[in-house]
Amino acid sequence: MSHITIQGGTRLEGTLAVQGAKNSVLPILAASILHPGRTVLRGCPHLSDVEASIRILRHLGCRADWEGEELVIDAGDLSRWDVPDHLMREMRSSVVFLGSILARMGWAELSHPGGCELGPRPIDLHLSVLRQLGADIREEGGCLRCTGQHLEGREITLSMPSVGATENAILAACGAQGETVLLNAAREPEIADLQEFLCGMGCRVKGAGSSTICVQGRQPTRDVCHTVMPDRIVAATYLAAAAAAGGEIELTRVHHSHLSTVTAALHTAGCQIYSGAGRIVLRSEGRLRSIGTVRTAPYPGFPTDAQAVVMAALLRSQGATVFVENIFENRYRHVDELCRMGADIRVADRVAVVTGVPALYGAQVRCTDLRGGAALLVAGLAARGETQIGDIFHIQRGYQDPVGDLRKLGAEIQIS
């Protein structure tokens, strides 16, 4: 199995363009089947989760091929409405295909996506919004059998601002008769990117980015070309890496407003940060200050996906920082691996207390999940000596070329 080797202690310097956003392109790939024609995606990241979505699209009868750096989908020949277990299990977020398959075909059959490394990943909110639109959904033997040939738009209030449930609701509502109004919708920027894609396809969606989203169903659709928004969590990861290792980096193709809670935290920790015109510059001396309490929350709060990498940046800080993980039940699996490198982290339920240590030491560690794996990259860059990171398939789900990117910034890192 491949692993990543890092010789820590090198300051990071240089400029890097940020890849396209995984959490935007995945729902957009599901949305592409709403139109029985051609979709061209630019800036689509090469990720294992994207390849998993491509396999689902091809299973459904679509063409999905890379043409140079563009991903081209043709959903004209879509003929199936089932996603088999082996494809569902590759990627939990494939549940977002439920809404788009229902909207296009009137039927859908998916195996339950199940949990993941972050804990149980229930889909009750997804099923609730689809049932409120008129879908009949039966759960039999781990399989969801759904009928939705006469979806009716209506006002729906989400009990919590679930990102995936909001996306599924939008996609199903595109196939419903009349208007759907979603209240208490998630406000993540990836949903605004999905809205922009859908409007480019001819759908009528508005309000994304706010808590109220309106969809006019059954609009004629057309071929669409869309550029995927930059990945704010990948940007946060590289900023955390420079904060931890010290140096000065510039990120381009990034929307500062999408990660302002992260840059605010790194600024409090002692980094100098300049942003504007699609770029962010961070300068760090490497020795950071503790930053009090970090509470993860739905957007625009501090993103749960940045918790692990910011924690890794603070492992050598002066003082103690308290993290409160309010989104997922089990999102501290990276802690044990960081402690193998000399970190001092105490966890009790959803709270982790990070007390800064004078130094981290290279060690053999393993990725536990996508962002936990990214945290090991950050810690390895700041550690003395060599760190070997195993199970890097977790990282490859969301980072297109982390080794190449960090080498561009001067890191002593390689994959083998």
Ligand code: EPZ
């Ligand atoms: C999306 O997951 C992202 N994934 C996650 O990113 C991200 O952490 C999360 O949103 C929160 O921002 C993609 O976009 C592909 P939720 P999602 O529905 O949609 C509970 C990464 O690292 N819940 O907002 O699954 C759920 O258990 C990944 O890139 C229910 O209880 O997140 C969780 O505790 C990890 N019932 C909370 O809500 C439901 O029906 C937030 O989940 C749905 C969710």
